[in-house]
Amino acid sequence: MKILLVSLGTRGDVEPFLAQAEILTHAGHQVVCLFPEQFREVVEQLNYPFIGFDKRFLEMLETQSGKSVMGGGGNGFAQLKGYLRLIRDSMKVQGKLIEQQREVLQEINPDKVLFHSKALYFYLCAKQNPKKFILLSPLPCLIHPSENYPHIGLAKWGPFSKKWNLKSYGFVNGARHKAMKRLMKKYYSDFIDPDFSSNAMKDFERKDLRTLYTISPTLFPRPENWPNTATITGYFFRNQTKEYQIDPKLEDWLKLHPKAALLTFGSMSNPKPKQHSETIIKLLIQHRIPTIVNLSWGGLEKIDIDSDLIFYVNQIPYDWILPKIYGIIHHGGSGTTHQAAHHGCVQLIIPHIIDQYFWNQLIEKRQMGPKGISIHKLKADKFEKILLEFWNNQSFKENALSLAEDMKPEANKQEIIEYITQN
Template structure:
């Protein structure tokens, strides 16, 4: 069976699906992964077929940030979505029997699957179904919201998403010769959604519909040819385990961020591996090694603690490694995961990036390193997470969907 996984966004939105794709391939399926061109090499190195999606998420973020007005920013995003919708159509048309879609492109992917008459399945890295148990990731939380507040926030967030995608969905319906209205709702209870995080991190809400699953993490595949650089292996051998500092795909325009990181590392008396990321960190120092993209699952177990933006994938990698964290959230789902890390007892209170200083960062690092409770709790959680097989449930659901195949004429 030909399985297509569609995702959009940063590396953290792509990497987990390389591991999931490998598991599906091991189960006997032909697997393609549709993503933006900057991740073509990653997909192919992991042994999966690559299908291109137009647009560059980094350039889109920069263009939205530089837009002179909110209306111009919305126009930038609308054009990005229009191109993305056409890209999903092309990716499916290349040969697909079952479509798996990440949360971001789900409103488009699901509609395209309907147009091609093939079954689809949500594969989400963040909670994507409203619940009374917590506010949805990306929703600003103040005080202690009630269960009713949480549910209302989840529904409102989905309504806002529907509004953002309404124009491109309308054009896609015409493009695919679908009725102008009708078809399955994006929030219907009978559409299967698998959430790729551990129930030990976010337990499955009791009020979720039966078709919403929490499977456990889908770990990124490490390209078989990847090897750490000599500089990295030499640095790791030259002293005690360093801390990791990286903010992934965040494009923070704080010019002082490299200075803050360097000063915090020095004040805390630690060595550090700093990942430049999209923020372009150029942090330098005697006890600092600057690196580019590399597999977190290889590096994190070799560190004493990890400082990161609390994206879903980086959060999971740190938990799997069993090391404490210093979460520095910026936007979207990051405050949700940052609060979850603190609540799980593996991290001190989050330090929002806009509030970051050398003083509070160094204090948080020393707290991670000096309090055994953080590391003990991280090790305990890691044992539970490593025992899970998050991909197995997805493989099983895909096998069930196979009976529902069939293409529109």
């Protein structure tokens, strides 16, 4: 079976699709990846056919407006201006992205399509042919309502009362449907007798759109009000250690520091990487917390202090390092949160955007770590208190290890293959 995988966004948006590519390929299916052009090298090294989205989508996040939205900086008015400018620029790029989705679908003619929530053209396709198109999301609280949490886009300000949590989905998705209509009206003629009104799309998405939430039911139990078309599968990880060359110096460092932490912001960038790095790393050294610092995409930088407590890396596979450490200080992406939970790590989240505030709340609720502080409000005195709780509260580690055991039976590969490939 030929299966098209379509994802838009940063590394955290692409990794869940690469995990599915690994599973489906091993089962004998042919996969084709339609991701942002910046991921061409990663995908082609894995030997999957690759088609690249317009580079401008991710390049927007590297602008000053994008960094302001992702990582703070400036007052509230400046951040609002950044949001509005990013939305305006995004609308310009979306037209090209939608055209690419349409062209690739016609060219590849796949048997099945797994698509990301930002791949807007495929919502129309799914409404026309719901058996062929499946929404894959590493985030809950997107389409199907939860009375305990608002729409993921409002996670920074929620949760609210149960009533307003439920209402929030109508507000956010209603705005999304209006934007979709503006962007895609000219493509309605591709479909037979389409009804793509806001009410029709709302009903379709909530009741009939086949949706795979690749999240842990241990962390986020499936709400009882969800329809049968919404499935929680567990979180799937691909093997990232196959090509990893272990640094002997890091192995020696880990032997010297059997209780250690990992500090990483993943693919998040921000306008103050030096300042934020100094704030965090100075406190780690002050309180004798041995830490591996993953510099990765530039959200963190080396600071001018020589200490054997800090070990810098440019990239490191989480599935190699997480089983070897006590805990992780991170941005709160879905993939990082799940991998850390899977390996029983205590977590301290410094959320940057959107869903990361949700995972921050969830980690606190599950008592796997303290509630972290937004990078927009990162100050030494506030962070120090949370850091010491993260490092010294033994109950966090006990709870994290217990939940890791509960997560072990999740993410059944054979079940998801059968779900995707069924007619």
